[in-house]
Each structure stands twice: as C-alpha cells, then as structure tokens.
Amino acid sequence: MRLADLIDSRIVDADGRDIGRxxxxxxxxxxxxxxxFGAALTVDALVxxxxxLASRAGYEREGVRGPAPIAWYLRRRTAHRQVVRWSDxxxxxxxxxxLRLREGDLGRPSIEDVRTTGRRVSxxxxxxxxxxxxxxxxxxxxxxxxxxxxxxxxxxxxxxxILAGPGALARRIGGTPGAWLASVDARLRGGSRDPAAISFxxxxxxxxxxxxxVSREEVATFGxxxxxxxxxxxxxxxx
Amino acid sequence: MFEIFLGILTAFGGFVDIGDLVANSExxxxxxxxxxxxxxxxxxxxxIFAEMxxxxxxxxxxxxxxxxxxxxxxxxxxxxxxASFFINLLTVAAEIGGLxxxxxxxxxxxxxxxxxxxxxxxWIVLWKLRFSLMEKVFGLSGxxxxxxxxxxxxxxxxxxxxxQTVGFAPPASEGWAVYAFFAIALLGAAMxxxxxxxxxxxxxxxxxxPKDLMVNRLNVYLGFPLGxxxxxxxxxxxxxxxxxxxxxxxxxxxxxxxxxxxxGKIGLVLLLYGMFAAIFSAALETALSAGYTxxxxxxxxxxTFVKPREAARFHLVVLASVVVGILxxxxxxxxxxxxxxxxxxxxxxxxxxxxxxxxxxxxxxxMKDKVNSRPLNAIAFVFFVLLVIVSVATIPLMxxxxxxx
Amino acid sequence: xxxxxxxxQSSGEVLLLATPPPGDAHLADAMCPADRPPxxxxxxxxxxxxxxxxxxxxxxxxxTPWQRRGRSxxxxxxxxxxxxxxxxxxxxxRTTSAYQSKAVDTADEVVSASRTVxxxxxxxxxxxxxxxxISVTVANAETDAETARDAFTSVQPPNAESDNLRAAxxxxxxDACDVIGEVRIAxxxxxGDLSQVAAPLGQLADELDAFSTRYG
Numbered sequence: 001m002r003l004a005d006l007i008d009s010r011i012v013d014a015d016g017r018d019i020g021r022x023x024x025x026x027x028x029x030x031x032x033x034x035x036x037f038g039a040a041l042t043v044d045a046l047v048x049x050x051x052x053l054a055s056r057a058g059y060e061r062e063g064v065r066g067p068a069p070i071a072w073y074l075r076r077r078t079a080h081r082q083v084v085r086w087s088d089x090x091x092x093x094x095x096x097x098x099l100r101l102r103e104g105d106l107g108r109p110s111i112e113d114v115r116t117t118g119r120r121v122s123x124x125x126x127x128x129x130x131x132x133x134x135x136x137x138x139x140x141x142x143x144x145x146x147x148x149x150x151x152x153x154x155x156x157x158x159x160x161x162i163l164a165g166p167g168a169l170a171r172r173i174g175g176t177p178g179a180w181l182a183s184v185d186a187r188l189r190g191g192s193r194d195p196a197a198i199s200f201x202x203x204x205x206x207x208x209x210x211x212x213x214v215s216r217e218e219v220a221t222f223g224x225x226x227x228x229x230x231x232x233x234x235x236x237x238x239x
Numbered sequence: 240m241f242e243i244f245l246g247i248l249t250a251f252g253g254f255v256d257i258g259d260l261v262a263n264s265e266x267x268x269x270x271x272x273x274x275x276x277x278x279x280x281x282x283x284x285x286x287i288f289a290e291m292x293x294x295x296x297x298x299x300x301x302x303x304x305x306x307x308x309x310x311x312x313x314x315x316x317x318x319x320x321x322a323s324f325f326i327n328l329l330t331v332a333a334e335i336g337g338l339x340x341x342x343x344x345x346x347x348x349x350x351x352x353x354x355x356x357x358x359x360x361x362w363i364v365l366w367k368l369r370f371s372l373m374e375k376v377f378g379l380s381g382x383x384x385x386x387x388x389x390x391x392x393x394x395x396x397x398x399x400x401x402x403q404t405v406g407f408a409p410p411a412s413e414g415w416a417v418y419a420f421f422a423i424a425l426l427g428a429a430m431x432x433x434x435x436x437x438x439x440x441x442x443x444x445x446x447x448x449p450k451d452l453m454v455n456r457l458n459v460y461l462g463f464p465l466g467x468x469x470x471x472x473x474x475x476x477x478x479x480x481x482x483x484x485x486x487x488x489x490x491x492x493x494x495x496x497x498x499x500x501x502x503g504k505i506g507l508v509l510l511l512y513g514m515f516a517a518i519f520s521a522a523l524e525t526a527l528s529a530g531y532t533x534x535x536x537x538x539x540x541x542x543t544f545v546k547p548r549e550a551a552r553f554h555l556v557v558l559a560s561v562v563v564g565i566l567x568x569x570x571x572x573x574x575x576x577x578x579x580x581x582x583x584x585x586x587x588x589x590x591x592x593x594x595x596x597x598x599x600x601x602x603x604x605x606m607k608d609k610v611n612s613r614p615l616n617a618i619a620f621v622f623f624v625l626l627v628i629v630s631v632a633t634i635p636l637m638x639x640x641x642x643x644x
Numbered sequence: 645x646x647x648x649x650x651x652x653q654s655s656g657e658v659l660l661l662a663t664p665p666p667g668d669a670h671l672a673d674a675m676c677p678a679d680r681p682p683x684x685x686x687x688x689x690x691x692x693x694x695x696x697x698x699x700x701x702x703x704x705x706x707x708t709p710w711q712r713r714g715r716s717x718x719x720x721x722x723x724x725x726x727x728x729x730x731x732x733x734x735x736x737x738r739t740t741s742a743y744q745s746k747a748v749d750t751a752d753e754v755v756s757a758s759r760t761v762x763x764x765x766x767x768x769x770x771x772x773x774x775x776x777x778i779s780v781t782v783a784n785a786e787t788d789a790e791t792a793r794d795a796f797t798s799v800q801p802p803n804a805e806s807d808n809l810r811a812a813x814x815x816x817x818x819d820a821c822d823v824i825g826e827v828r829i830a831x832x833x834x835x836g837d838l839s840q841v842a843a844p845l846g847q848l849a850d851e852l853d854a855f856s857t858r859y860g
Contacts, residue, residue, distance in 0.1 A: 056310050066601040067620035142538030172313040229551035347776030486756045492781035503772035
C-alpha cells in the first residue's frame with residue numbers, strides 16, 4: 001500500500017471510538033537488507049494528529065525557537081501527541097485503522113525517545129517531499145510517496161519503494177487539484193496511471209535530501225524530461 | 240569591495256518594475272504622499288523577507304519553493320504553486336506589456352505591435368545570456384531612473400509641497416476602502432514574491448557560502464531601500480504635478496510628464512531608458528521565477544547554471560510563461576490593468592510563501608548558527624500578521640472598491 | 645469464488661479478519677490485473693484478505709471525503725469569480741444619487757484627461773518632450789475622455805432631475821472631447837503650437853471641476 005493511504009486515515013480504538021487521524025508515520029531502520037541502503041526502513045509508529053503545518057514546522061525538535069507566538073502555538077498543537085506502535089494495530093480497513101488498545105493506554109513519546117536500536121525517522125517531516133539527487137548531483141524528482149509492503153504475522157511493514165512523479169503526488173494532494181494533476185499526468189504518460197517507483201535498494205543516503213546510486217536518467221520520472229529535451233529543447237539552437 | 244558596490248547598485252536599479260511605476264504614480268496622483276508610509280513598510284518587509292530567503296538558501300542550499308513544499312506539505316504547497324504561478328504569469332504579461340508601452344512612447348507605434356517582438360527578445364536574452372551578466376547589465380541600466388529623484392527636487396525644491404501631503408489618512412474626497420486598497424497595491428508592488436523566488440534561487444545558483452552572507456545583507460539592506468527611495472520619488476513627482484489638478488493616472492505616458500517638465504528631452508531619454516531596463520530585468524526575473532517555482536516544487540532539475548538540455552522541463556516552463564505572457568498582453572487588455580491585478584493578487588498570496596521561510600529561518604538544523612535573532616523574529620512576526628490581514632482583506636476590498644475605480 | 649489470498653491467513657495474532665463479502669469479488673479482480681499474481685500486487689491489496697486488513701479498499705459512495713471537499717471548493721471558486729467579474733461591470737443607475745455619482749465620475753475623468761492634454765501640449769511646444777511621446781499621451785487621454793463620455797451617455801437617466809444633470813454636463817464633456825481630438829490630430833502632424841489648439845480645455849476643465857465639486 002502507499003503511505004498516502006496511511007496518513008490521514010481515521011484511527012479507531014479497541015472500544016470502537018474514533019480517536020483521530022494519522023498525522024505522521026515514524027520509520028525505523030531495522031528491516032531486511034535492501035540493496036545499497038542497508039536495512040530497510042520499517043513502520044515503527046503512527047502519530048495521531050492532523051498532518052498540517054504544525055507537524056511540519058519542526059517545533060517538536062529541540063532548539064527550534066522561532067518567532068515566539070508561532071512557536072508557542074505550533075508547539076501546543078504538536079507536543080505530546082499520542083503515538084500508536086505498529087504492534088498495537090489490529091487491522092487496516094478502508095480509510096480506517098483499528099487498534100488493539102484503548103485510547104487511554106496510548107503513550108505520548110517524543111521522536112527522540114530511543115527505545116529500540118536505530119534512529120527514528122519521521123516520514124512526513126524527513127522523508128516525504130525531499131529532493132532526490134543522483135550521484136552526479138542532478139535532481140531526479142521528489143519523494144512524493146512511499147510504497148509499503150505489509151508483512152504476514154503482524155511484522156512491521158517494510159518501506160520498499162519511493163514513488164515519484166505527479167501520479168504519486170496527485171494522491172497526496174487529493175481533491176479536485178489532485179484529480180486534475182493525475183489526469184494531466186496520465187495523458188502525458190500515455191494512459192498509465194502507475195506512479196514511477198524507485199526501489200529503496202538504490203537509495204544511498206538520506207540526509208536533507210535523498211541521494212540515489214543510479215543516474216537520474218534511469219529513473220522512471222525521467223521520461224517526461226527526456227521527451228521535452230528531445231522534442232522541444234533540442235530543436236532550439238544554442239541548447 | 241567593488242563587487243559589493245556593484246551588488247548594491249544592481250539591487251537598487253533592479254528594484255523598480257512596472258508594478259512600482261504604476262502603483263506609485265497612481266497613488267501619488269490620487270492621494271499625494273498620504274500613502275508614502277506604505278512604501279516604507281513595504282521596503283522593510285521585502286528587506287526582511289529577501290534577507291531571510293537568501294540566508295536560508297545559503298545555509299541550507301534550498302531555494303524558496305523547495306522549502307515551501309517541505310513545510311506546507313504537498314497539498315498546500317500545490318495550492319500555493321497554483322496561485323504563485325498564475326500571478327507570475329500575470330506579472331510576466333504586465334512586464335512585457337510595460338516594455339511595449341515604453342517602446343510605444345518612443346516610436347509612436349501602437350504597443351500591441353511590440354508585444355511579440357519584446358517577448359521574444361526577453362526570451363532570447365534568457366536563453367543566451369549568463370545569469371549574473373543579465374542581472375548586472377539591466378540592473379545597472381535601471382539606475383538612470385534616478386532622474387526622477389532629481390526631477391522631484393527640481394519641481395519642488397526642498398520638497399516642501401511634497402512633504403505637506405504626507406499623512407496617514409485619506410483626503411476628504413476619498414474613502415477608507417479605496418485608501419486601503421491602494422495601500423495593498425503599493426505593498427504588493429514593493430514586496431513582490433517573484434523577487435524572493437529569484438533572489439533565493441540565485442543564491443543557490445551562485446553557490447553562496449556563509450562567507451557571502453555579509454555581502455548578501457549589504458545588497459539587501461542598502462540596495463532595496465535605495466530602490467524604495469526611487470519609488471517614493473515617483474510617487475512624489477506624481478503628487479506634485481498631478482494631485483493639485485485632479486489628474487488621475489491611468490497610462491504610462493502620463494508617468495513621463497513630470498520628468499519632461501523638469502528636465503525636458505534629456506530627462507525623458509534617461510527616464511525611458513531606465514524604465515525599459517528596469518522592466519526588462521523584471522521580465523527576465525519573473526519568467527525565470529515561473530520556471531524556478533514549478534521545478535522546485537516537482538523536483539525537476541532547474542537553473543541557468545546547467546546547460547538547457549539538462550534542465551529541459553525548467554526551460555520549457557520559462558518559455559511557456561513568456562509565450563503565455565505575450566498572449567495575455569495580446570488580448571488587448573490594458574497592461575496597466577494587468578499590472579494592477581498582478582500586484583494586488585501578489586500581496587494577497589504573500590503569507591503562504593512568507594511563513595515557511597520564517598519558520599525555516601529559525602531552524603538550527605538548516606541554518607546552523609545563523610538562525611534569526613530575537614529582534615528580527617519580533618519584526619518578522621509583526622509582518623506576518625500584517626500580511627495575513629492584507630491577504631484576508633484583499634478580495635473583499637477589490638470587490639467593494641471595484642478594483643480601485 | 646473467493647480470492648486466492650484466503651489461503652494466506654496465518655494463525656495466532658490474526659483476530660479480526662473478514663473475507664470480502666461475495667459481491668466484492670469483482671472488485672478484487674478489478675483491482676488486481678490478471679497478469680500479475682497477488683504477491684507482487686500487494687501494494688494494492690488486490691482485494692484479498694491480508695492478515696492486517698479487513699476489507700478491500702473501495703470507493704466510498706459520493707467520492708472520498710477529499711473529493712467531496714473538492715466539489716464544494718469548485719463551487720466557492722465559481723462564486724468568487726462571479727463576484728470579481730461583477731465588480732468590474734457598471735450597472736444602471738436607478739436613483740438620482742447614483743446617477744449623480746456617475747456624472748461626477750465622468751466629469752472627473754474628463755478633467756483628468758483635459759489637464760493631461762494641456763500639460764502635454766505645453767511640453768510639446770516648449771520642446772521638452774518628443775513628438776511620438778506627446779502624440780501617444782494625447783491619444784491615451786482622448787481614449788479616456790471618450791470612454792468616460794460614452795459610458796455616461798449610455799446610462800439611462802432615471803428621472804427628470806437626472807435629465808437636467810445630463811443636460812448640464814454633456815455639452816461640456818462633448819466640447820472637451822472635441823478639443824482633445826483636435827489636439828491629437830495636431831500632435832500627430834507635429835504641427836507645433838499645440839497649446840493654442842488645447843487652450844479651450846483650461847476653461848472647460850474648470851467648468852467640469854466646478855460641476856464635480858457642486859454635485860460630488
């Protein structure tokens with residue numbers, strides 16, 4: 001499934017009460033080895049709350065002061081949000097995630113609380129919407145979405161692929177703009193609505209951008225760039 | 240040292256564009272200097288905004304729209320992209336239209352004839368010339384607009400009459416709604432978003448390092464206020480010549496009259512040359528901004544520092560924006576009207592771009608030790624509140640005042 | 645026929661697990677292309693029960709919530725566009741005061757155009773500007789004045805009092821437009837002595853100014 005399906009799904013606790021939406025997904029690097037990247041990222045926890053500006057502002061991290069009123073307001077929105085470990089998830093239904101626990105039993109750790117090995121990565125804040133850069137330093141698109149492979153027996157799902165391109169982005173944008181973007185993209189790519197998938201095995205490193213080990217020309221998102229280059233830019237003298 | 244001086248002068252000369260010319264002279268003719276304070280506020284605003292954006296781009300190597308998408312998230316950043324791109328297109332059309340109007344004033348031939356030629360000229364310059372050379376040539380040429388300052392002094396020695404009309408309220412004959420609307424237009428003309436997109440993308444293109452931050456600050460802190468003084472001179476000249484006689488400005492031709500009055504043909508030549516250069520540089524910047532915003536949102540390779548074939552989609556968007564700008568100008572809608580809409584809508588769209596930059600400028604993970612200081616944060620926050628108020632008030636005021644009629 | 649994945653149910657932790665209702669089998673097939681077996685299609689579930697999933701993802705009636713929000717956004721977008729467009733149109737005048745304010749606006753416009761022409765004519769004669777620039781300035785002013793006049797003449801006066809207003813204003817406006825037209829012709833010919841041709845505008849502008857002050 002896609003990360004975009006997880007984010008913004010409703011969460012229902014063991015008593016059947018709706019306790020909010022998935023605001024963010026925390027990943028941890030302790031999955032099976034995948035290519036150059038090493039251990040794959042797995043889904044560690046779901047954070048309850050709206051995934052808006054508050055989560056993305058980064059005020060939950062230490063040291064971010066910000067203009068005082070903005071910092072105060074956004075910190076209030078994001079501090080001490082409830083967190084659901086993946087082991088507490090019972091089932092995933094359409095647009096809904098069912099938990100084993102009751103709302104009161106949920107903890108409120110911060111992302112810096114390290115309980116297991118490896119650093120937690122917040123998918124929404126540190127992975128999604130990051131620039132993809134190839135080994136030559138050329139830009140290869142953005143991390144528009146992630147493909148998650150669910151495992152049997154309640155093992156945490158593994159992040160297998162990065163989905164890039166307007167096809168993937170459209171789902172996250174949602175609404176009429178998203179649908180419009182999806183149809184434009186489909187028309188430009190000749191009908192297929194599958195987003196371009198980049199296996200996590202070719203990801204070298206994640207810091208403030210995601211570095212790949214393959215040249216951008218090998219990534220499926222290059223198709224449009226190639227088409228424009230061949231049919232438009234090359235035709236103009238001086239390119 | 241020379242480089243710094245050059246940088247300041249380029250920022251100075253490149254500050255004014257068709258939006259400033261139109262907004263400041265229309266306001267001067269209608270309100271005297273009663274809205275001069277808005278220009279001051281606007282200059283402070285753009286100085287803060289541009290300095291932050293430049294610092295963010297230097298320390299994090301990320302230009303504005305990259306940050307916008309990261310902080311606002313895909314959905315809101317897409318809405319922001321849509322709005323910014325649309326306003327950008329309007330601005331390109333306004334700048335090309337403005338260029339055509341200047342050539343019309345020189346030749347007497349209808350401006351529509353010149354629109355396609357000038358649009359193509361803008362694009363050829365973008366295609367062929369190196370970024371820094373473009374910036375310097377046109378920015379420095381725009382300095383001849385300083386003739387307006389001298390013209391004002393000539394028409395009103397000691398600026399007595401000009402200063403007399405300084406105030407903070409509309410005159411008896413005008414209402415508060417129109418006053419507020421023109422204030423918003425002036426703010427949008429001074430705090431143009433494309434300037435910030437261009438500035439921060441330029442910082443990444445020129446590979447600025449923390450050592451360059453001081454130069455950046457000087458350019459911004461000195462160059463932009465000087466540009467603001469030019470704007471005030473344009474307003475003052477219109478105030479002195481037109482306001483007492485009840486003449487309202489609606490054509491670029493009227494904007495040339497005060498300088499002609501003061502200095503005759505020589506002054507007029509300098510003015511027309513300066514106007515052409517300043518508007519041309521703005522057209523270049525705006526077209527590039529269209530490419531920057533879209534490429535930085537979708538993650539495409541962008542920039543004039545790589546060969547065009549390696550940033551194909553970026554160049555396609557730049558080309559398309561020039562073409563659309565030409566087409567919009569060719570619809571015979573008055574370029575002045577297009578300009579007015581573009582600056583007002585630009586003012587309304589500012590908060591969406593301003594907030595992410597403000598937040599990231601405070602984030603030590605990106606800025607290392609160059610986060611905002613407390614005083615700067617205080618002023619920047621006040622501006623944010625102001626921009627939100629402006630944004631909310633724009634559309635209602637536009638409807639109430641019938642776009643300033 | 646039940647989807648193949650049923651065999652993949654594991655024991656133990658799987659408690660709440662439902663097979664899709666029979667009617668949904670077609671959904672399962674539709675989501676899972678025939679040439680791709682379920683394991684590699686997992687990222688779309690293919691509708692078969694998975695240890696952690698209860699039902700196949702399907703479209704909610706009426707669209708998903710974000711699609712429904714999208715529709716109301718389109719409606720509000722249309723409304724805003726309509727409002728903006730209506731702001732640009734001039735409507736008819738139904739009361740005396742509305743007609744009066746239109747008359748005053750017209751007078752102001754023509755005053756502005758007339759005085760611009762006067763200034764341009766003076767600059768032209770003093771050699772302080774170029775012929776094309778003067779010509780364009782006057783032509784622009786002429787367009788302004790004529791547009792104002794035409795807009796005013798096309799408005800229906802609502803009552804007799806407005807008729808009087810119209811009768812008071814229109815001749816002056818028409819005279820001003822005529823003079824401006826003559827200046828434009830002389831300017832295009834670079835005939836020299838534009839101030840002479842434009843001279844009546846001074847008086848006319850003052851009259852219109854007085855009108856505007858009186859009724860504004």
